[in-house]
Amino acid sequence: MELKLAKRAQKLKASEIRELLKLTQKKGLISFAGGLPAPELFPIDEMKKVTEEIFTKYGKEVLQYSLTEGNEDLRTIIGETRMKNVKVPKENILITSGSQQGLDFTGKLFIDKGDKIICEKPTYLGALTAFNVYEPEYVEVEMDDYGMIIEDLEEKLKSNPEVKFIYTIPDFQNPTGRTLPVDRRKKMVEIAKKYEVLIIEDNPYGELRYEGERYPSIKSFDDDGYVIYLGTFSKIFCPGLRIGWICASDIIIEKYIMVKQSADLHCNTLAQQELVTFMKMFDIEEHIDQIKEVYRKRRNVMLEALEKYMPKDVKYVKTEGGLFIWLELKETIDTKVIFEEAVKRDVAFVPGHSFYAKDVRKNYMRLNYSSMSEDLIKEGIKRLSEVIMEYY
Amino acid sequence: MELKLAKRAQKLKASEIRELLKLTQKKGLISFAGGLPAPELFPIDEMKKVTEEIFTKYGKEVLQYSLTEGNEDLRTIIGETRMKNVKVPKENILITSGSQQGLDFTGKLFIDKGDKIICEKPTYLGALTAFNVYEPEYVEVEMDDYGMIIEDLEEKLKSNPEVKFIYTIPDFQNPTGRTLPVDRRKKMVEIAKKYEVLIIEDNPYGELRYEGERYPSIKSFDDDGYVIYLGTFSKIFCPGLRIGWICASDIIIEKYIMVKQSADLHCNTLAQQELVTFMKMFDIEEHIDQIKEVYRKRRNVMLEALEKYMPKDVKYVKTEGGLFIWLELKETIDTKVIFEEAVKRDVAFVPGHSFYAKDVRKNYMRLNYSSMSEDLIKEGIKRLSEVIMEYY
DSSP, X not given: OOOOOOHHHHTOOOOHHHHHHHHTTSTTOEEOOSOOOOGGGSOHHHHHHHHHHHHHHTGGGGGSOOOSSOOHHHHHHIIIIISTTOOOOGGGEEEESHHHHHHHHHHHHHOOTTOEEEEEESOOHHHHHHHHTTOOEEEEEEEETTEEOHHHHHHHHHHOTTOOEEEEOOSSOTTTOOOOOXXXXXXXXXXHHHHTOEEEEEOSSTTOBOSSOOOOOGGGGOSSSOEEEXXXXXXXXXXXXXXXXXEOOHHHHHHHHHHHHHHHSSOOHHHHHHHHHHHHHSOXXXXXXXXXXXHHHHHHHHHHHHHHHSOTTOBOOOOSBSSXXXXXXXXXXXXXXXXXXXXXXXXXXXXXXXXXXXXOOXXXXXXXXXXXXXXXXXXXXHHHHHHHHTTO | OOOOOOHHHHTOOOOHHHHHHHHTTSTTOEEOOOOOOOGGGSOHHHHHHHHHHHHHHTGGGGGSOOOSSOOHHHHHHIIIIISTTOOOOGGGEEEESHHHHHHHHHHHHHOOTTOEEEXXXXXXXXXXXXXXXXXXXXXXXXXXXXXXXXXXXXXXXXXXXXXXXXXXXXXXXXXXXXXXOHHHHHHHHHHHHHHTOEEEEEOSSTTOBOSXXXXXXXXXXXXXXXXXXXXXXXXXXXXXXXXXXXXXXXHHHHHHHHHHHHHHSXXXXXXXXXXXXXXXXXXXXXXXXXXXHHHHHHHXXXXXXXXXXXXXXXXXXXXXXXXEEEXXXXXXXXXXXXXXXXXXXXXXXXXXXXXXXXXXXXXEEEEEOSSSOHHHHHHHHHHHHHHHHTTO
């Protein structure tokens, strides 16, 4: 039988990263490859109490079908406390299966085959995976150490008037760890309005700031509904629950809700109640502080080790939050080659290639510091430096 | 700002049913409208024990990211015990967020705009909602009391050689409650092979048989990978967990897994483990027997009340399982008019209109008997009969 797939599905291919990551399943390997939260920080004891409370107090309704929009209490709490400097009514929030689902729905709602969308260069590869299914054309905007270069963004919008949206991760971007300054955020909203283009503000890491003040979201400068905000509990609570959210204007959120209805009816009823009850019984801010404390130290250890062991002309940004450091090696080096050597010495990372929508650059790598202990981080960077040194 | 949606999204509209169902939120209303499992049958006490066991025994991993394919134990159990007369290795099973997600992924994988797909007339409206996003053309196959008429199916395949797949609910179909006999199942697979067309066997109700022997699945007659089977725990356990599955041949399941990866990475890790642990600690067959016992009685009560109160020429099939009875009124009656009158007397159902892909018939209604008590079923059918009587 010949498999007659839809055209969009013919482009589906196994993620190169997934294949690479298989190599990192090796026991004893020091992995800077994933983006996994540290499991030792998951509040298991609290979750045990939370679940007991729920089954005692709520009974049957937590196992029944529920609202497509999501748990009302959860949406209220998100609108009031998790969008930081903006308050949003629950009506503008839809609960999704992680922010990955928010990305997929965004593609579904806005991208026709061949439509242009703008993204950072490089950008989050999970977003590319989600959008690719809808067959867009990517327009990449150059970045400096502070994220998207606004002049290049405007240039690209001028020469591509039909762009559907700008996709950006303004806080501790994946993969680069870069953060967009406040003036650029304001400017981005102005430009979006001028060119009548939506902004997708994907913000999984914003709450993980290890020093300084959190910047206001791009959404907070938007009074005309141009910004669609994607949030998640994966990095500040537990990814296994698969709970994220979309926040958008009335007219747009209504469309997302219809997409959710057709895609999977609603998110796990119990998981949503677990989050609500956790936030009522315990202090999630305190929990996030604990996470930040641990990750801050790990980041410091990684930065110190990079400083100590790496060749002097290896470049990286001293990121103020999030989970990643982005290493730039000299242009002649292909980090896939480095990867193969590194895995032999039991250390792994993600070669930067997969984070480019179009114009692949080969001399970058992404390092994650959230899931390894301080000792392993030190040892891993030392080993990795030894490999890299051989190419310098 | 003008909202520039993708073409597929311009057709999204609020489900008429959802709007109707809002009317049924009235307190004291007897609703035959939903398809809700009876919540009093949810195993709350067992789930409390299950969750305690999990948090004690497994710890952190149940809150972490996990495999896109789904929990290995869960997939093994499903392959060995939940496909009844076929045994399937776990490699051919992908865990989905309910079978609704299986329907969405099927559309995503196979339907290009304008592609023809075959469905029953009438068919499940949630499948239409899922497929509509991908803009297919529907080819409706006529049914008799035993499901799809195979001669009409072959006729339609002959005149539409480019059909992508046949979508069918062979057991206690939604909305009609009809079940496809074994010889038609065999014949359907033969025809699918002959015309090289896939079959999507959607089977949420097959385990809810109240008398007689369960029929072998269509999949059990398939030795060439023509049948894609969609299953779910929503009707035999709890819908709130959002756990379903897709079972397909190696080459096809691989594609579904990639779609899952891009859509939402994986299903709730904890919920999957909850199901596994429930099935290890308790007897799910016994649990299903309890459900069947209650629904069987409710179905009997509804059939008796229909027999007693309805005008003699109102037609329906005495369904042997599932959740629904499909009422055919005389052709001049529009059940939407009946609906408005019925709601005034505090009784609701779903007018049949929404279950037709193309050629809407107006004189049908779907009655659900799983979620109301026996007394309310009796009273509700009595009231509904009084309304209908006025049009006879």
